Amino acid sequence: AQESAAEPCPAGDQALCSTDVPPAANAYPLDWVPIREVPEELQDEECRSCRGRYIDPLAGADTGVDPELSDINASAAQTELEGDEVFLHGGVSVEQGYRRLKGKDAYYNRSESRGKLTGGITIREPGILLKGQEASFSSDTGEAEITESQFVLHQQHMRGAARSLRRDAQGLVHVENGALSYCAPGEQDWEIRADEMELDLDEGLGTARGAKVAVGGMPVLYLPWLRFPLDDRRRSGLLWPDIGSDTRGGIDIAAPIYLNLAPNYDALYTPRYIEERGVNNEVELRYLNPAVGSWSVGGAYMETDKRYEDERPEQRDHSRWLGKVEHNGLFGQRWRSRVDYSKASDVDYLKDLQTTNLETRRETSLLQLGSLDYLGDDWLFDLDFQQFQSLADDINNDYQKLPQFTGQYRGEYEPFALEPILLGQYSYFDTDDNRVKGQRIYGEAGVTYPMLWQFGFLKPTAKYRYLEYELTDLGSPGANDSPSTGTPLFSLDGGLYFERQTTLLDRGLLQTLEPRLYYLYSEYEDQSEQPDFDSAELTFTYNQLFRETRFSGRDRLDDADQLSVGMTTRYISEEDGREHLNASIGQIFYFRDRQVRLLSGAEPLDQSSSEMAGEVNFYPNERLTVRGSLVWDPHSTDMNAGNVQASYERDDSSIFSVGYSYRRPLTTIQTENRNQQVTEQAHFSAYVPLGNRWSLFGAVNYSVEAGESVEDMFGVEYDTCCWQVRLLHLRYYDSVTGETLDFNDPNLEQESSTQVQIVLKGMGGFGSRVTGLMEDMIRGYREREY
């Protein structure tokens, strides 16, 4: 047979050359099991792309007991014990707790509890496999030193080789003159070589000094210092650059550097070169401490933006910056604090510099919020400071709540018991424009008596609402500067539950039929003198049928005398109670015109009944989801709003989703004196692995009324065991600096952007532009962490 110890593979230059280390006890060298022999339940996506996976024979071992405290059981062909010295020869195998050692010969000294293994050794603990020529170890501290070593970290999906490998008493693995790779044994795609590496398995972090990243055996990158994750708990040091170019800035390369300063605070610095603009410095600091909650302070700064200088010569200062503070805190489970404050240097910042986060690009305002809540047993108190920075010249700033204080009684819904309704709110509304501003006080006091039975419920509610203002900067001198209103409200909400057993597609189902009636009455009071600080007309949906108000905010007390009729049916699976289908439809019947409107001059609404509103949610199985909603106007017999979304996912992580939405904007929404154009949009997105390492993905948002694709993206992905490349092309319409977009403007040109993403798996390449875009546009797609 082949001479037992393979010719030692010099770890330095052609590392990992030989995988034919003497066949260990189990048949798989380095514990790498080819895919056809991997049990079904262990075949995850990674296993498929690597055509196999590491399987740790000690995976299930009980790691509770410290090996140092367990007996040493050794076996061999021949042994000699002399006083404290033990010699073992011939196929030595030693077990100490969950630790396993194997070799040709072994020597162990009991008093020093130190030993030596020679002749093709293997040391194994759950999660780690060490092989090599010779090893000296200490059984009381777990220290081991191995020459000509190869090692495997099973969970981290990493293997490596080293001239010498040492594990110290704290469990840190020191790799001298070694190499580390995420690729499957035998694959040389890429590895990290370093004079010195330290792997801290507890912290999940590896540090390399004098590191060289070698691709296909060729060193391509030299790094004096490199930190990389050993599991997905931590982001790593050097992250993979985002490379791309787009019509808003030309070539755009960002190289994020992650500084893990301490377990509970880290920093991410991203220098970014933008060809037509200059260098942008993006920083994000994160700090987590139970005493102060979680804080994230970030920002970006660019000295002068060359392109902005050409586009806006009239501006004096051409620096571009963005500041962002985010905070969430919970103290004693009673006090809850939140800060979400963003501020940009100019209205076009997001359009010009957030080129690949479509959601934020389209935002028309930046939230600037600070809030403190007290979550009492019976009372809920909120204190909010909220304002918005407008990101469009044609949109004036919304009112600022500086502050708004709300106190609310927290009901228990205890059946057959009177329950008070109490709410008080003080708000001060300010604005930079010369519009009316001032203080508002809103109060609500009433009682409700919920009655609940198995077959249904009945809930009468009666309350009195009061609203008063103290206004300044009123336009006309004679206007009333302290209008006030107060009206009573009465509502009766009732419903029944009917059930029957039924079957659908030969599956036992319980079908329910839930009719519901809701009568709402509230007195009319003239409120034309009242401003509109934080109110909007609520979107008409099935939920609107059972609401007490048709306005958001608290600037209007509805006048109402109406009856809503609704019906819901559900199909519930008999085995696990999962709901496979629910559908609802309903309508409101008005017994009086609604005179209270947001715009004081607006006509009363005089229809005798509302539109029909319906909703459907259909989940036949784990894979398919279909959702739809419809608002249909029986008077004009046309659809005011309609929406269908369907998404289908398969085990091979392919995703298809289709969507259609149609909406006729409400009369009260002014869109820049254009007539109420319908918004009709179709959506299609998919991520399709082709099975041969290639995957295609794409998304289209097609505006039907404009006959244009508003935004579309197409991309291709090549994914191997240890690296992945994605190429993506994005096209979208957006308003150019200073004007608003109009689709039928003939010389409207489309913006486009091309991005490349290279990920060396295991190096913690986390979300980047391409990932962000895919998660934005492909509905249901969530990136996997490597």
Place this chain on the structure above:
Amino acid sequence: CGFQLRGNSSATALPESWRSLYLDTGNPNSEFSREVMARFSANGITWVEEREEAAFILQLGPENFSQRNLSLNREARAAEFELTMQTRFAVLQPDNTAVIEPSGASVVKQMENDPRNVVGKAEEIRILKGEMRTELAQQILRRIGFFAANAAAQQAG
């Protein structure tokens, strides 16, 4: 057509054995936790203070709210938002064996946006969030109620 009013023996009536629950969640005082507690107690469940005293333990995750542009208007601005609220829950016996494996619950709503009235629309989102919490709590209550009734029926049957 076979429909009858839901009675005490019906498939979703909560059996006696399930009447005492302990809530194991990050913030028992949050709006979502209180909504779940209120909906459950309205259906006859008593919440106990100590984990040991409870017949079953409801493990409840936080509410995860997310918002997405559903469609764009003529100015390439969001015409409609899609709001999603999700959570995860599981039901365990006192000895921590799962009676209902960890599973998800989610509610999705659509709403119309008005780029010129961000404050008013932010208030609409606040109203929708409240309604979504209620629907999420009812979804979980139905799942557990149905499961408990089945389990009780099997034991009895």
Place this chain on the structure above:
Amino acid sequence: LPEDRQEPIRITADKAVRDEKNGFTVYQGNVMMQQGTLRIDATKVTVFHSDKEADRIKAEGSPAHMREQPQADKGLMHARAEVIEYFKAEERVLLKRNASVEQDGSRVAGDSIEYFIGQQLIRADSSASDSGRVEVVIPASALPNSQQNGDQSTPSTPSDNSAEEEPGGTTDGQ
């Protein structure tokens, strides 16, 4: 103990047959032989007293059991095997088939074991059959490290062992 040599040898057994011509005596039936701390229990013990083999004792049992206190501070040594041959002069014990030697919790087992009492050397072999392996157990309690970190388990003192194995007094010959 080294001074065991001077102690008198006492042997009790159900039956004893003396063969003057060949120079050996065979004791059979729960034989118990004692000399100072050395003690052998077996079903059959053959004592050779011919001039050239004067110092050899062969004990057989399933298994035969020999115990002895090698040094004052050390625990009792237990040797078990189907055949135990004890060469008093060389202070050498040869154990054959299912042999095992235990001391202070550590244990060696194998097909054949050679134990040199004087040098405290144990050599175990499994060469007899290929599948045979030699087993060695070194208890955690014997490791110096475990004492330091407050391991309360006291090593097994000799007194415990002998107590539970005390036969009901010596058997008087039938």
